[in-house]
Amino acid sequence: xxxxxxxxxxxxxxxxxxxxxxxxxxxxxxxxxxxxxxxxxxxxxxxxxxxxxxxxxxxxxxxxxxxxxxxxxxxxxxxxxxxxxxxxxxxxxxxxxxxxxxxxxxxxxxx
Amino acid sequence: xxxxxxxxxxxxxxxxxxxxxxxxxxxxxxxxxxxxxxxxxxxxxxxxxxxxxxxxxxxxxxxxxxxxxxxxxxxxxxxxxxxxxxxxxxxxxxxxxxxxxxxxxxxxxxx
DNA sequence: ATCATTCATCGTAAATTTACGATAGGTAGT
DNA sequence: ACTACCTATCGTAAATTTACGATGAATGAT
Numbered sequence: 001x002x003x004x005x006x007x008x009x010x011x012x013x014x015x016x017x018x019x020x021x022x023x024x025x026x027x028x029x030x031x032x033x034x035x036x037x038x039x040x041x042x043x044x045x046x047x048x049x050x051x052x053x054x055x056x057x058x059x060x061x062x063x064x065x066x067x068x069x070x071x072x073x074x075x076x077x078x079x080x081x082x083x084x085x086x087x088x089x090x091x092x093x094x095x096x097x098x099x100x101x102x103x104x105x106x107x108x109x110x111x
Numbered sequence: 112x113x114x115x116x117x118x119x120x121x122x123x124x125x126x127x128x129x130x131x132x133x134x135x136x137x138x139x140x141x142x143x144x145x146x147x148x149x150x151x152x153x154x155x156x157x158x159x160x161x162x163x164x165x166x167x168x169x170x171x172x173x174x175x176x177x178x179x180x181x182x183x184x185x186x187x188x189x190x191x192x193x194x195x196x197x198x199x200x201x202x203x204x205x206x207x208x209x210x211x212x213x214x215x216x217x218x219x220x221x222x
Numbered sequence: 223a224t225c226a227t228t229c230a231t232c233g234t235a236a237a238t239t240t241a242c243g244a245t246a247g248g249t250a251g252t
Numbered sequence: 253a254c255t256a257c258c259t260a261t262c263g264t265a266a267a268t269t270t271a272c273g274a275t276g277a278a279t280g281a282t
Contacts, residue, residue, distance in 0.1 A: 019149070019173065019175075025152045039240095040140075041140045042136050064242095065242055068241055090258060110156075166229055176271070200279050
Protein backbone atom coordinates (compact mmCIF):
# COMPACT_ATOMS: atom_id res chain seq x y z
CA UNK A 1 0.00 0.00 0.00
CA UNK A 2 2.88 2.30 -0.69
CA UNK A 3 0.78 4.22 -3.20
CA UNK A 4 -1.33 5.76 -0.44
CA UNK A 5 1.59 7.89 0.55
CA UNK A 6 1.91 9.28 -2.92
CA UNK A 7 -1.78 9.80 -3.38
CA UNK A 8 -1.97 11.95 -0.31
CA UNK A 9 0.96 14.04 -1.44
CA UNK A 10 -1.13 16.11 -3.80
CA UNK A 11 0.55 19.46 -3.61
CA UNK A 12 -1.80 22.00 -5.07
CA UNK A 13 -0.53 24.50 -7.55
CA UNK A 14 -2.63 27.56 -7.05
CA UNK A 15 -3.04 29.89 -10.00
CA UNK A 16 -1.17 32.85 -8.57
CA UNK A 17 -2.23 35.40 -11.11
CA UNK A 18 -5.80 36.43 -10.30
CA UNK A 19 -8.40 36.40 -13.02
CA UNK A 20 -8.99 39.78 -14.61
CA UNK A 21 -12.70 40.39 -14.58
CA UNK A 22 -14.16 43.56 -15.93
CA UNK A 23 -14.09 46.65 -13.79
CA UNK A 24 -17.75 46.62 -12.78
CA UNK A 25 -17.69 42.98 -11.82
CA UNK A 26 -14.70 43.54 -9.57
CA UNK A 27 -16.20 46.66 -8.02
CA UNK A 28 -19.54 45.03 -7.39
CA UNK A 29 -17.90 42.01 -5.77
CA UNK A 30 -15.85 44.29 -3.57
CA UNK A 31 -18.89 46.16 -2.35
CA UNK A 32 -20.82 42.94 -1.89
CA UNK A 33 -18.01 41.44 0.11
CA UNK A 34 -17.98 44.44 2.42
CA UNK A 35 -21.73 44.01 2.90
CA UNK A 36 -21.30 40.30 3.46
CA UNK A 37 -21.37 40.41 7.23
CA UNK A 38 -24.47 41.16 9.30
CA UNK A 39 -22.57 43.41 11.68
CA UNK A 40 -21.48 45.62 8.83
CA UNK A 41 -24.97 45.76 7.42
CA UNK A 42 -26.23 46.71 10.87
CA UNK A 43 -23.58 49.40 11.20
CA UNK A 44 -24.58 50.91 7.88
CA UNK A 45 -28.26 50.80 8.74
CA UNK A 46 -27.41 52.56 11.97
CA UNK A 47 -25.51 55.22 10.05
CA UNK A 48 -28.39 55.70 7.67
CA UNK A 49 -30.70 56.47 10.58
CA UNK A 50 -28.34 58.63 12.58
CA UNK A 51 -26.60 60.03 9.50
CA UNK A 52 -23.42 59.90 11.57
CA UNK A 53 -22.04 58.36 14.73
CA UNK A 54 -18.96 57.65 16.78
CA UNK A 55 -17.15 54.37 17.20
CA UNK A 56 -18.06 54.38 20.87
CA UNK A 57 -21.76 54.52 20.08
CA UNK A 58 -21.48 51.35 18.06
CA UNK A 59 -19.52 49.56 20.76
CA UNK A 60 -22.51 50.14 23.00
CA UNK A 61 -24.98 48.95 20.41
CA UNK A 62 -23.21 45.71 19.53
CA UNK A 63 -22.02 43.05 21.96
CA UNK A 64 -18.58 43.10 20.42
CA UNK A 65 -15.13 44.15 21.54
CA UNK A 66 -14.11 47.67 20.66
CA UNK A 67 -11.32 46.35 18.48
CA UNK A 68 -13.73 44.20 16.53
CA UNK A 69 -16.05 47.11 15.82
CA UNK A 70 -13.07 49.16 14.77
CA UNK A 71 -12.03 46.42 12.38
CA UNK A 72 -15.45 46.34 10.74
CA UNK A 73 -15.37 50.10 10.39
CA UNK A 74 -11.98 49.85 8.75
CA UNK A 75 -13.29 47.47 6.15
CA UNK A 76 -16.22 49.71 5.35
CA UNK A 77 -13.82 52.61 5.10
CA UNK A 78 -11.51 50.65 2.82
CA UNK A 79 -14.22 50.07 0.24
CA UNK A 80 -15.25 53.67 0.64
CA UNK A 81 -18.76 53.17 1.96
CA UNK A 82 -18.05 55.30 5.02
CA UNK A 83 -15.63 58.01 5.98
CA UNK A 84 -14.26 59.17 9.30
CA UNK A 85 -13.89 62.73 10.43
CA UNK A 86 -11.75 63.73 13.40
CA UNK A 87 -13.87 65.33 16.12
CA UNK A 88 -11.42 65.13 19.00
CA UNK A 89 -11.31 63.11 21.02
CA UNK A 90 -13.77 61.12 18.97
CA UNK A 91 -14.09 60.14 15.35
CA UNK A 92 -17.33 60.78 13.56
CA UNK A 93 -18.24 58.22 10.94
CA UNK A 94 -20.63 59.02 8.12
CA UNK A 95 -21.71 57.35 4.96
CA UNK A 96 -19.69 58.39 1.94
CA UNK A 97 -22.49 59.48 -0.34
CA UNK A 98 -20.48 59.34 -3.56
CA UNK A 99 -19.38 55.77 -3.15
CA UNK A 100 -22.69 54.80 -1.62
CA UNK A 101 -24.37 55.92 -4.80
CA UNK A 102 -21.77 54.16 -6.88
CA UNK A 103 -22.53 50.93 -5.05
CA UNK A 104 -26.24 51.53 -5.35
CA UNK A 105 -25.92 52.03 -9.09
CA UNK A 106 -23.86 48.86 -9.51
CA UNK A 107 -26.40 46.77 -7.63
CA UNK A 108 -29.29 48.34 -9.50
CA UNK A 109 -27.63 47.65 -12.82
CA UNK A 110 -26.90 44.11 -11.73
CA UNK A 111 -30.38 43.19 -10.62
CA UNK B 112 11.24 38.66 32.06
CA UNK B 113 8.99 35.82 33.09
CA UNK B 114 5.94 38.00 32.46
CA UNK B 115 6.44 37.84 28.72
CA UNK B 116 5.37 34.26 28.75
CA UNK B 117 2.12 35.15 30.41
CA UNK B 118 1.49 38.16 28.22
CA UNK B 119 1.73 36.10 25.10
CA UNK B 120 -0.58 33.47 26.48
CA UNK B 121 -3.66 35.47 25.69
CA UNK B 122 -6.15 32.78 24.95
CA UNK B 123 -9.11 34.41 23.27
CA UNK B 124 -12.56 33.61 24.49
CA UNK B 125 -14.73 33.88 21.46
CA UNK B 126 -18.37 34.67 21.99
CA UNK B 127 -19.76 31.38 20.78
CA UNK B 128 -23.34 32.43 20.56
CA UNK B 129 -23.74 34.52 17.42
CA UNK B 130 -25.41 37.90 17.58
CA UNK B 131 -29.09 37.80 16.65
CA UNK B 132 -29.63 40.48 14.06
CA UNK B 133 -32.99 41.06 12.56
CA UNK B 134 -34.16 38.81 9.76
CA UNK B 135 -33.62 41.24 6.91
CA UNK B 136 -30.14 42.14 8.04
CA UNK B 137 -29.15 38.48 8.16
CA UNK B 138 -30.72 37.75 4.80
CA UNK B 139 -29.13 40.74 3.12
CA UNK B 140 -25.71 39.83 4.51
CA UNK B 141 -26.13 36.28 3.30
CA UNK B 142 -26.94 37.40 -0.23
CA UNK B 143 -24.16 39.96 -0.18
CA UNK B 144 -21.68 37.36 0.96
CA UNK B 145 -22.64 35.11 -1.91
CA UNK B 146 -22.11 38.02 -4.30
CA UNK B 147 -18.81 38.83 -2.62
CA UNK B 148 -16.61 37.09 -5.15
CA UNK B 149 -16.01 38.29 -8.70
CA UNK B 150 -16.30 34.78 -10.13
CA UNK B 151 -19.77 34.39 -8.68
CA UNK B 152 -20.81 37.79 -9.99
CA UNK B 153 -19.51 36.81 -13.40
CA UNK B 154 -21.37 33.50 -13.27
CA UNK B 155 -24.62 35.28 -12.48
CA UNK B 156 -24.09 37.85 -15.22
CA UNK B 157 -23.51 34.97 -17.59
CA UNK B 158 -26.72 33.33 -16.46
CA UNK B 159 -28.62 36.55 -16.94
CA UNK B 160 -27.50 36.75 -20.55
CA UNK B 161 -27.92 33.10 -21.42
CA UNK B 162 -30.87 32.64 -19.08
CA UNK B 163 -29.44 29.20 -18.38
CA UNK B 164 -26.27 27.20 -18.83
CA UNK B 165 -24.38 24.05 -17.95
CA UNK B 166 -21.50 23.66 -15.55
CA UNK B 167 -19.27 22.67 -18.44
CA UNK B 168 -19.95 25.93 -20.27
CA UNK B 169 -18.68 27.88 -17.31
CA UNK B 170 -15.57 25.74 -16.97
CA UNK B 171 -14.71 26.82 -20.50
CA UNK B 172 -15.42 30.46 -19.78
CA UNK B 173 -13.34 30.73 -16.62
CA UNK B 174 -9.73 29.67 -16.18
CA UNK B 175 -10.62 27.65 -13.11
CA UNK B 176 -10.70 23.98 -12.25
CA UNK B 177 -14.02 22.24 -12.73
CA UNK B 178 -14.23 21.54 -9.03
CA UNK B 179 -13.76 25.20 -8.24
CA UNK B 180 -16.55 26.27 -10.56
CA UNK B 181 -18.75 23.60 -9.05
CA UNK B 182 -18.01 24.94 -5.60
CA UNK B 183 -19.02 28.46 -6.59
CA UNK B 184 -22.22 27.12 -8.10
CA UNK B 185 -22.94 25.28 -4.88
CA UNK B 186 -22.69 28.47 -2.88
CA UNK B 187 -24.99 30.31 -5.21
CA UNK B 188 -27.40 27.41 -4.97
CA UNK B 189 -27.17 27.40 -1.17
CA UNK B 190 -28.35 30.99 -0.90
CA UNK B 191 -30.98 30.21 -3.48
CA UNK B 192 -29.87 32.57 -6.22
CA UNK B 193 -29.68 29.75 -8.76
CA UNK B 194 -31.18 26.34 -9.19
CA UNK B 195 -30.07 23.25 -11.03
CA UNK B 196 -32.16 21.05 -13.27
CA UNK B 197 -31.09 17.59 -14.32
CA UNK B 198 -30.68 17.35 -18.10
CA UNK B 199 -28.70 14.12 -18.35
CA UNK B 200 -25.86 13.88 -18.62
CA UNK B 201 -25.62 17.58 -17.86
CA UNK B 202 -27.09 19.89 -15.29
CA UNK B 203 -28.77 23.06 -16.41
CA UNK B 204 -28.40 25.99 -14.04
CA UNK B 205 -30.80 28.91 -14.09
CA UNK B 206 -31.42 31.90 -11.93
CA UNK B 207 -34.03 31.32 -9.24
CA UNK B 208 -36.36 34.19 -10.00
CA UNK B 209 -38.17 34.16 -6.66
CA UNK B 210 -35.06 34.46 -4.56
CA UNK B 211 -33.44 36.73 -7.10
CA UNK B 212 -36.30 39.15 -6.62
CA UNK B 213 -36.11 38.74 -2.88
CA UNK B 214 -32.44 39.72 -2.97
CA UNK B 215 -33.19 42.57 -5.34
CA UNK B 216 -35.84 43.89 -2.99
CA UNK B 217 -33.56 43.68 0.02
CA UNK B 218 -30.81 45.61 -1.73
CA UNK B 219 -33.26 48.18 -3.02
CA UNK B 220 -34.68 48.69 0.43
CA UNK B 221 -31.19 48.94 1.86
CA UNK B 222 -29.87 51.55 -0.55
C1' DA C 223 -22.02 -5.23 -18.49
C1' DT C 224 -18.73 -1.74 -19.81
C1' DC C 225 -17.35 2.68 -21.13
C1' DA C 226 -17.48 7.63 -21.73
C1' DT C 227 -19.25 11.90 -20.21
C1' DT C 228 -20.61 15.23 -16.86
C1' DC C 229 -20.67 17.00 -12.62
C1' DA C 230 -20.49 16.79 -7.39
C1' DT C 231 -17.83 15.72 -3.49
C1' DC C 232 -13.62 14.64 -0.79
C1' DG C 233 -9.25 15.83 1.03
C1' DT C 234 -6.10 19.23 1.56
C1' DA C 235 -3.09 23.56 1.48
C1' DA C 236 -2.88 28.42 1.61
C1' DA C 237 -5.04 32.64 2.31
C1' DT C 238 -8.34 35.38 4.42
C1' DT C 239 -11.74 36.64 7.88
C1' DT C 240 -13.35 37.37 12.43
C1' DA C 241 -12.94 37.64 17.01
C1' DC C 242 -10.43 38.83 21.27
C1' DG C 243 -7.15 41.30 24.65
C1' DA C 244 -3.23 44.18 24.88
C1' DT C 245 -0.94 48.03 23.41
C1' DA C 246 -0.05 52.36 21.04
C1' DG C 247 -1.28 56.98 19.41
C1' DG C 248 -3.41 61.34 19.36
C1' DT C 249 -5.93 65.15 21.50
C1' DA C 250 -7.92 68.03 25.42
C1' DG C 251 -7.70 69.37 29.89
C1' DT C 252 -5.10 70.00 34.36
C1' DA D 253 4.59 67.23 31.64
C1' DC D 254 0.90 64.29 33.14
C1' DT D 255 -3.61 62.33 32.85
C1' DA D 256 -7.86 60.85 30.92
C1' DC D 257 -10.35 59.57 27.04
C1' DC D 258 -11.26 57.56 22.61
C1' DT D 259 -10.00 54.84 18.91
C1' DA D 260 -6.63 52.41 15.84
C1' DT D 261 -3.41 48.82 15.45
C1' DC D 262 -0.85 44.62 16.83
C1' DG D 263 -0.60 39.81 17.78
C1' DT D 264 -2.91 35.79 17.78
C1' DA D 265 -6.31 31.76 17.59
C1' DA D 266 -10.10 29.68 15.35
C1' DA D 267 -13.06 29.46 11.58
C1' DT D 268 -14.01 30.03 6.94
C1' DT D 269 -12.97 30.62 2.07
C1' DT D 270 -10.82 29.49 -2.17
C1' DA D 271 -8.22 26.87 -4.94
C1' DC D 272 -6.51 22.40 -6.67
C1' DG D 273 -6.36 17.26 -8.08
C1' DA D 274 -8.42 12.87 -7.20
C1' DT D 275 -12.32 10.26 -6.68
C1' DG D 276 -17.17 8.96 -6.88
C1' DA D 277 -21.88 8.84 -8.65
C1' DA D 278 -25.28 9.07 -12.19
C1' DT D 279 -26.76 8.74 -16.84
C1' DG D 280 -26.66 7.48 -21.87
C1' DA D 281 -24.51 4.91 -25.42
C1' DT D 282 -22.11 0.71 -27.26
